Amino acid sequence: MIIERVELRVIRMQLKEPFETSFGREHDREAILVTVYADGLEGWGEVVASRDFGYSYETIETAWHVLRTFLIPAVLGQEIPDVETVARIGERLRGHPMARAGLEAAFWDLFARRAGLSLARYLGGVRERVPVGVSIGLQPTDEILLEKIRGYLEEGYQRIKVKIKPGRDVEMIAAIRRMFPEIPLMADANSAYRLEDADRLAALDEFRLMMIEQPFHWDDLYEHSLLQARLRTPICLDESIHTARHARAALEMGACRIINIKPGRVGGLLEAKRIHDLCHARGVPVWCGGMLETGIGRAANVALASLPGFTLPGDLSASDRYYHEDLIDPPFVLNPDGTLSVPTGPGLGVHVDRRKVDRATVRMEAFQR
Numbered sequence: 321m322i323i324e325r326v327e328l329r330v331i332r333m334q335l336k337e338p339f340e341t342s343f344g345r346e347h348d349r350e351a352i353l354v355t356v357y358a359d360g361l362e363g364w365g366e367v368v369a370s371r372d373f374g375y376s377y378e379t380i381e382t383a384w385h386v387l388r389t390f391l392i393p394a395v396l397g398q399e400i401p402d403v404e405t406v407a408r409i410g411e412r413l414r415g416h417p418m419a420r421a422g423l424e425a426a427f428w429d430l431f432a433r434r435a436g437l438s439l440a441r442y443l444g445g446v447r448e449r450v451p452v453g454v455s456i457g458l459q460p461t462d463e464i465l466l467e468k469i470r471g472y473l474e475e476g477y478q479r480i481k482v483k484i485k486p487g488r489d490v491e492m493i494a495a496i497r498r499m500f501p502e503i504p505l506m507a508d509a510n511s512a513y514r515l516e517d518a519d520r521l522a523a524l525d526e527f528r529l530m531m532i533e534q535p536f537h538w539d540d541l542y543e544h545s546l547l548q549a550r551l552r553t554p555i556c557l558d559e560s561i562h563t564a565r566h567a568r569a570a571l572e573m574g575a576c577r578i579i580n581i582k583p584g585r586v587g588g589l590l591e592a593k594r595i596h597d598l599c600h601a602r603g604v605p606v607w608c609g610g611m612l613e614t615g616i617g618r619a620a621n622v623a624l625a626s627l628p629g630f631t632l633p634g635d636l637s638a639s640d641r642y643y644h645e646d647l648i649d650p651p652f653v654l655n656p657d658g659t660l661s662v663p664t665g666p667g668l669g670v671h672v673d674r675r676k677v678d679r680a681t682v683r684m685e686a687f688q689r
């Protein structure tokens with residue numbers, strides 16, 4: 321397909337409540353929406369970089385720069401036959417996975433629509449519904465956290481993930497376990513610990529967590545392998561897995577037993593699928609992570625999570641867990657069985673509400689061949 325037009329938008333969405341992790345607090349969410357046009361069709365993708373660095377070095381500003389300076393000129397007016405071509409263009413850059421993933425996502429939507437298939441089917445998905453959990457940010461007190469957990473369990477979420485950091489860990493998890501002895505529970509440190517904290521992390525073993533996510537540095541594998549050798553609890557890596565090569569290395573050195581797959585972190589759905597395929601072949605469970613996406617990024621994640629190896633509940637909560645009003649109509653709603661339904665329409669399978677997109681847009685640029 322000859323790519324006729326690409327649009328970039330920075331959108332800003334107020335979060336229902338602030339989201340706090342070990343690296344900072346977000347009150348609203350900015351993201352870049354990418355729209356590609358060809359043959360009377362359009363495709364939408366979401367770049368999950370934030371305004372500030374923290375989770376990653378990428379920001380809205382770096383992603384905008386990379387897209388408008390390098391990636392869009394390489395596809396605009398060109399004959400792009402498949403997503404592999406887009407991925408190869410992206411791989412010429414070193415790093416900047418979120419910028420690349422957002423553009424690639426728009427092409428996945430476009431090509432799935434051209435094929436008349438849902439993105440889930442186009443990717444090889446096998447599930448009609450995907451099990452989902454909820455990721456709860458750091459709260460001012462344990463009491464508030466326990467109330468939040470109770471509310472999400474009542475709504476039907478299948479597992480609870482809480483954020484931890486030094487000083488907000490063993491006692492907090494103990495309090496959760498006293499109140500909810502049997503719930504599927506896990507903790508995400510977002511790289512807040514150091515090797516010297518290994519004893520403190522080992523003290524979490526007694527709480528039967530499903531996993532501890534990313535305790536050490538965002539780019540580390542080796543120190544995680546030292547920790548995993550000491551822990552009964554599986555380590556799940558998020559930040560440290562940038563490619564399928566990292567995933568293989570991490571598994572072979574025993575740095576983790578579970579992988580959180582986020583398309584934005586690994587440069588796109590194609591690399592996400594490669595990591596899935598590798599883990600699936602080895603019997604390693606994976607789940608789909610989240611970056612507080614709008615319905616556009618969420619639809620791509622839900623499609624990815626319909627692949628057979630995504631056996632654990634993902635950070636794929638309903639639209640109303642994040643936003644008063646999503647950009648898609650209808651929004652994602654939680655099924656009573658704690659799942660989200662995988663859209664079946666062509667491409668992302670969700671209707672992007674352009675009026676809502678316009679209202680959320682704070683910056684826009686169009687590129688025409």
Ligand code: OSB
Nearest residue numbers: 375455510609610611612613635
């Ligand atoms: O580490 O998984 C993370 C949100 C922003 C950045 C990093 C992370 C998260 C979450 C939220 O945990 C997951 C979600 O519900 O989208």
Ligand code: MG
Nearest residue numbers: 508533534558
């Ligand atoms: Mg994480």
